[in-house]
Amino acid sequence: MDIYIDRGACIGCGICVKACPEAYDLDDEVKVIVKDPNAPCLKEGAESCPVGAITVSGEPATAPPTEPAAPPPEAPPPTETEPAEAPAPVQIEIAPEIAAAPRPETTPAPAPKEPPAKLGDSQGVMVFAEQRGGQLKKVSIELIGRGRALADVLGVELSTALIGHEVEGLASELIARGTDKVYLIQNPKLENYNTGCYAKAMIGLIKSQKPEIVLYGATHIGRDLAPRVAKNLNTGLTADCTELTIDEETKLLLQTRPAFGGNIMATIMCPKHRPQMATVRPGIMKELEPDASRTGEVVNFDAHLSDADVMTRIIEIIKERKKVANLEEAKFIVSGGRGVGGEEGFKTIQALADALGAEVGGSRVAVEKNWISKDHQVGQTGKTVRPELYIACGISGSIQHRAGMQNSGCIVAINKDPSAQIFTVADIGIVGDLFEVIPVLIEELKAAGIGA
């Protein structure tokens, strides 16, 4: 068989490898390679590729030989397996029962147990205000910023669900950031996050208030809570959205997120079920400046929790000793890529970060080479960040890296290659060797009285 691989088109999603592991694998650059061109499932693997990066033509080598007496074949007929055209942006509408259902292989989505909520009853935008240990998560403030804009377009109220124990002091901050109404659900059982109690509280609140849109941060807690609520309410959920807007005509929530390895942006709608629900990654949406003169209402809501709702018991909370990079909430980030050259080179990145009081980030290559741990990775499969200052050192600026940092306030790029993609999103570009540039920057910071 003839196999043609278009490495430029391959997005490294690994679907072909899953479809035919005997024939395909991914190399160090996360691109497809052919392991065995005679594997029986070679064609199936090629056909599974969503971007048409593999073209297989002809017969398998093991196919029976053709008749020896047959006349010499004429020019081969046009093959039906021409490479697919590059995908255009698409709009995908996913039925909520499919979006919310677990998706192993071919199991059909279970039939809805309850009739869907009557659409006309639902009104308002609600944000799940996540707090841990009495501290609001930054993503909740960001979601209130976007929720405010959505509510204003729809001409409805923006509410937040504040769940915990003795957290009433946080309500004023939520109002100052743009909330009209805070639903306060307090109970000693809600002091620390536990799935059963938080899910019951959210489900009860949504059933009673009937918001048309509910937003959660795509944090560990949001990712645990939102699917349970969606399943219970028999509605859809779009995970990891990067944009939320309202369709002018239908007034539906347009939930946009990357698909197929970031090669296309899919816009997903939930027209038949309520509420429309989405999780949003931290660092994507812009928070509003606090306005202490804003007024709003605080409403106590009883979730009627009982011991039976507590599915897990927390015996002890041990703070992790290892410092995990908190990139999503960092004001300044200095990131290193392949150009840093190794673990030793990251000491130079760390020195600049120390001088600025910044967190250290890295590209996927730096993480894969073990120069820095995974919690420092910025990008599509790492963290999405929005610091005031992002300094990219020795990073080429692939689309997957840019997806995680291009909304930063000011981007400074240091790269030897003047044509590097990173310069297309940089506010300040420095063409040069990072090992020469960074020491000079540190000296300048010291001279200006900044850093050690």
Ligand SMILES: Cc1cc2nc3c(=O)[nH]c(=O)nc-3n(C[C@H](O)[C@H](O)[C@H](O)COP(=O)(O)OP(=O)(O)OC[C@H]3O[C@@H](n4cnc5c(N)ncnc54)[C@H](O)[C@@H]3O)c2cc1C
């Ligand atoms: C599905 C998928 C998801 C991905 N997710 C992510 C992700 O989340 N994050 C991510 O970062 N990548 C991700 N990638 C990988 C991405 O495609 C790139 O391979 C990666 O970002 C490249 O990392 P880099 O810029 O460090 O390395 P390179 O692309 O190799 O760039 C190194 C740069 O350093 C410069 N350089 C070299 N030496 C010096 C020096 N001394 N001084 C200054 N400049 C120097 C070079 O000019 C070059 O531009 C993903 C890929 C796929 C397929």
Ligand code: SF4
């Ligand atoms: S893009 Fe196509 S060829 Fe590349 S890994 Fe995915 S399925 Fe395989």
